[in-house]
Amino acid sequence: xxxxxxxxxxxxxxxxxxxxxxxxxxxxxxxxxxxxxxxxxxxxxxxxxxxxxxxxxxxxxxxxxxxxxxxxxxxxxxxxxxxxxxxxxxxxxxxxxxxxxxxxxxxxxxxxxxxxxxxxxxxxxxxxxxxxxxxxxxxxxxxxxxxxxxxxxxxxxxxxxxxxxxxxxxxxxxxxxxxxxxxxxxxxxxxxxxxxxxxxxxxxxxxxxxxxxxxxxxxxxxxxxxxxxxxxxxxxxxxxxxxxxxxxxxxxxxxxxxxxxxxxxxxxxxxxxxxxxxxxxxxxxxxxxxxxxxxxxxxxxxxxxxxxx
Numbered sequence: 676x677x678x679x680x681x682x683x684x685x686x687x688x689x690x691x692x693x694x695x696x697x698x699x700x701x702x703x704x705x706x707x708x709x710x711x712x713x714x715x716x717x718x719x720x721x722x723x724x725x726x727x728x729x730x731x732x733x734x735x736x737x738x739x740x741x742x743x744x745x746x747x748x749x750x751x752x753x754x755x756x757x758x759x760x761x762x763x764x765x766x767x768x769x770x771x772x773x774x775x776x777x778x779x780x781x782x783x784x785x786x787x788x789x790x791x792x793x794x795x796x797x798x799x800x801x802x803x804x805x806x807x808x809x810x811x812x813x814x815x816x817x818x819x820x821x822x823x824x825x826x827x828x829x830x831x832x833x834x835x836x837x838x839x840x841x842x843x844x845x846x847x848x849x850x851x852x853x854x855x856x857x858x859x860x861x862x863x864x865x866x867x868x869x870x871x872x873x874x875x876x877x878x879x880x881x882x883x884x885x886x887x888x889x890x891x892x893x894x895x896x897x898x899x900x901x902x903x904x905x906x907x908x909x910x911x912x913x914x915x916x917x918x919x920x921x922x923x924x925x926x927x928x929x930x931x932x933x934x935x936x937x938x939x940x941x942x943x944x945x946x947x948x949x950x951x952x953x954x955x956x957x958x959x960x961x962x963x964x965x966x967x968x969x970x971x972x973x974x975x976x977x978x979x980x981x982x983x984x
Contacts, residue, residue: 691957698951700944701733709951710735715914715933720942733948735930735955737914742929742956745831745906746899748922749838754892757843761850762876777851784844792908795837800909803833807923822923829911831927837905842895849894853887854880890970897963901956903931912936930956 701709704722712734723730760780764773807827814820827833857880865875906929913926934949941949 687961691954694950694954694957698947698954700947701951705733709733709948710739710955713737715937715948717937717941717945720944722944731944731948733945733951735952738928738930738933738952739955739959741831741927742900742931742959744922745835745838745910745927745929746896748831748835749842749899750892750896752835752839753843753846753895754888756839757846757891757895758850758888760843760847761854762880764847764851765854766872766876766880780844780847780851784848786841788841788902788905789908791837791841792905795833795905795909799836800828800833803836804828807832811923819922821921823921824924826925827923828925829909830925831910831922834906834910834927834929835922837909838899838902841902841905842898845898846888846891846895849891850884850888853884853891856887857883886970886973890967893963893967893970897960897967900963901931901960902929903935907932907935 700722704724705712712732713736714732714734715737716732718729718731719727720731721727760776764776764780768776804827807822807830810820810832811822811825811827815822861879861883862875865879870878910927910929910932911925912928912932914928930952934952937945938949
């Protein structure tokens with residue numbers, strides 16, 4: 676166990692060091708502007724400091740915004756479903772059925788992302804276009820659901836739905852584990868006082884597992900932020916968005932999809948920029964996972980202390 680932990684840390688440190696060294700030319704040229712700028716112009720592949728007549732200009736902000744927006748929308752879709760599914764497995768379903776549902780949920784978490792991407796492109800998109808049309812028709816007065824061009828193919832909304840399907844098993848697994856740690860004496864005490872099952876869940880289970888659910892959601896957020904292939908299949912990569920608040924228009928992007936789209940034809944300096952994008956995404960995802968792990972561990976320790984008492 677110690678060797679596994681140390682080896683994992685060494686691998687992560689090596690990845691970080693490689694990304695940092697590979698992206699040094701871009702950060703030396705643009706500084707923090709690489710994160711805050713809103714342009715990605717390949718030019719002739721050389722920076723302005725090298726005397727280029729058509730210098731490359733790289734800025735990551737639109738893709739960072741797109742990654743965050745898609746991930747948050749995906750989490751808002753999947754979180755209620757995951758919590759309801761976890762509560763059903765722990766408190767409502769019969770033993771045999773809950774075991775089967777748990778097995779299916781765990782298997783769904785291991786499906787490769789390329790499968791989700793292909794499924795989203797060929798199966799989900801036709802249905803999601805209709806859902807997006809309804810949202811634009813009835814909720815178009817809300818800027819988030821207002822569409823200017825009425826073209827709903829490969830939009831951030833569809834990408835968010837695909838990601839929500841991908842992260843639902845992860846959040847469900849964490850929430851299920853946390854809910855099952857609820858102290859039995861508190862549950863029995865609630866029933867002894869005449870509480871119904873729904874009242875017991877609302878007043879005992881949910882307050883106890885709140886931080887664990889948040890931790891599971893953060894784990895799902897970390898997966899959604901770093902997802903590549905599935906988003907690339909169902910999202911139309913556009914760097915210059917006309918309106919940052921719209922999620923139904925067929926335009927958008929994410930850091931991961933930017934890397935996939937640009938890497939094959941990039942020159943040396945642009946490759947350094949893509950490594951810089953990978954470094955930013957690596958740090959962002961690692962931070963989300965560390966926060967999630969801390970919240971979940973705190974909840975499990977809290978539950979263990981209560982059970983011992």
